[in-house]
Amino acid sequence: MYGFFSIAHSFKLVKQKPPFHIDAIVILPDHLHMLCTMPNNDADFSKRIKLIKYYFSYHIAKTEYISNSRLKKSERGIWQRRFWEHCIRDEADYRAHIDYIPAIKKSATLLNMSMLNNSKTGNTPHFIDL
Numbered sequence: 861m862y863g864f865f866s867i868a869h870s871f872k873l874v875k876q877k878p879p880f881h882i883d884a885i886v887i888l889p890d891h892l893h894m895l896c897t898m899p900n901n902d903a904d905f906s907k908r909i910k911l912i913k914y915y916f917s918y919h920i921a922k923t924e925y926i927s928n929s930r931l932k933k934s935e936r937g938i939w940q941r942r943f944w945e946h947c948i949r950d951e952a953d954y955r956a957h958i959d960y961i962p963a964i965k966k967s968a969t970l971l972n973m974s975m976l977n978n979s980k981t982g983n984t985p986h987f988i989d990l
Contacts, residue, residue: 870915884961913939
């Protein structure tokens with residue numbers, strides 16, 4: 861897994877503007893799972909994910925394998941090109957996604973997001989699988 865400081869710093873930068881709240885997150889060696897709450901009237905999670913990937917990728921050495929197709933597009937070999945997003949439907953759906961993150965804890969490094977979270981900024985949770 862790449863540097864803990866780099867990924868935590870990337871989240872901290874992106875959470876400043878535009879803000880969002882991380883309800884739960886688990887970082888695995890090759891991907892992460894995150895449940896976040898977006899501010900009211902702002903559901904642009906794609907911009908936030910793009911910025912997190914950008915800041916993290918920019919601040920670590922280029923030691924990973926990069927395919928020719930990624931080289932042509934100036935992409936790194938760290939991240940998947942796409943991500944899966946799901947808008948939480950109700951309390952049961954939220955609970956299921958919150959419970960999922962600790963369920964995979966045995967094979968993961970759980971990032972304590974308390975240092976990044978100041979307060980909830982909205983009420984539209986999203987589950988994002990990077």
